[in-house]
Amino acid sequence: MPDGRADADAETAIRRDLAAAYRLIALFGMDDGIYTHISARLPDAGDGGHRFLLNPFGLRFDEVTAANLVTVDQDGTVVDDPYGAGVNAAGFTIHSAVHMARPDALCVLHTHTVAGVAVSSVEEGLLPLNQWSAQFHDRVAFHDYEGIALDLSERERLIADLGDRQVMILRNHGMLTCGRSVAEATKLALNLERSCKAQVAALSMGLTPRRLAPALAAHTAGQYAAFYDATEASGDDPEWRAHLRLLDARCPDYKS
Numbered sequence: 527m528p529d530g531r532a533d534a535d536a537e538t539a540i541r542r543d544l545a546a547a548y549r550l551i552a553l554f555g556m557d558d559g560i561y562t563h564i565s566a567r568l569p570d571a572g573d574g575g576h577r578f579l580l581n582p583f584g585l586r587f588d589e590v591t592a593a594n595l596v597t598v599d600q601d602g603t604v605v606d607d608p609y610g611a612g613v614n615a616a617g618f619t620i621h622s623a624v625h626m627a628r629p630d631a632l633c634v635l636h637t638h639t640v641a642g643v644a645v646s647s648v649e650e651g652l653l654p655l656n657q658w659s660a661q662f663h664d665r666v667a668f669h670d671y672e673g674i675a676l677d678l679s680e681r682e683r684l685i686a687d688l689g690d691r692q693v694m695i696l697r698n699h700g701m702l703t704c705g706r707s708v709a710e711a712t713k714l715a716l717n718l719e720r721s722c723k724a725q726v727a728a729l730s731m732g733l734t735p736r737r738l739a740p741a742l743a744a745h746t747a748g749q750y751a752a753f754y755d756a757t758e759a760s761g762d763d764p765e766w767r768a769h770l771r772l773l774d775a776r777c778p779d780y781k782s
């Protein structure tokens with residue numbers, strides 16, 4: 527039997543973290559109106575069913591709170607909707623596919639940012655030009671654009687392309703990260719965004735880009751991965767706590 531109280535505590539924490547992720551993405555200018563989503567898996571309710579949290583359709587990311595997140599099943603069917611606006615079920619199909627194919631993906635975060643879309647629009651993708659981007663060296667999956675993702679059969683191709691990676695460039699479209707926690711998916715997205723902005727800036731100077739040697743970039747990526755692993759294993763994340771304090775100072779209603 528699942529521990530009901532522990533599950534309730536876990537859901538409270540996931541709701542707070544997911545609302546925080548929406549607010550951080552908005553605060554850092556990485557949102558796209560009411561589009562794109564961040565989803566999180568809830569603990570099994572004891573009936574073997576899958577439940578996920580998603581933003582209410584039509585709300586800006588800066589309007590999302592822990593309490594107004596919508597609970598849906600793996601098909602995007604609404605299970606609980608305190609706000610009453612439903613969800614963008616079509617937008618959830620990619621998220622659902624990733625959650626179902628990757629048990630380690632507690633959170634799936636998708637963005638359309640100018641820098642991310644720019645990097646997704648060039649053949650080379652993300653280059654190992656600096657410490658930020660080195661963490662993603664040889665760890666990024668690619669998925670070719672097929673139009674707005676309404677075709678359910680695309681899910682199979684997307685999952686095959688993602689494989690066991692945590693970061694995917696959706697070519698000509700945007701970025702996707704998945705994490706073992708909401709914090710991890712969000713930190714990856716923020717670092718990815720900085721990497722894309724730095725690449726756009728570096729390649730706009732008309733000077734010669736200086737790529738890191740592959741072995742050095744791989745070494746750095748391994749260092750980052752070990753750090754992420756240690757953070758997830760410890761259950762304590764000082765960087766995430768710092769982000770939550772930022773939200774407490776700027777928009778404390780996120781957790782209400």
Ligand SMILES: [Zn+2]
Pocket residue numbers: 562636637638699700
């Ligand atoms: Zn998209």
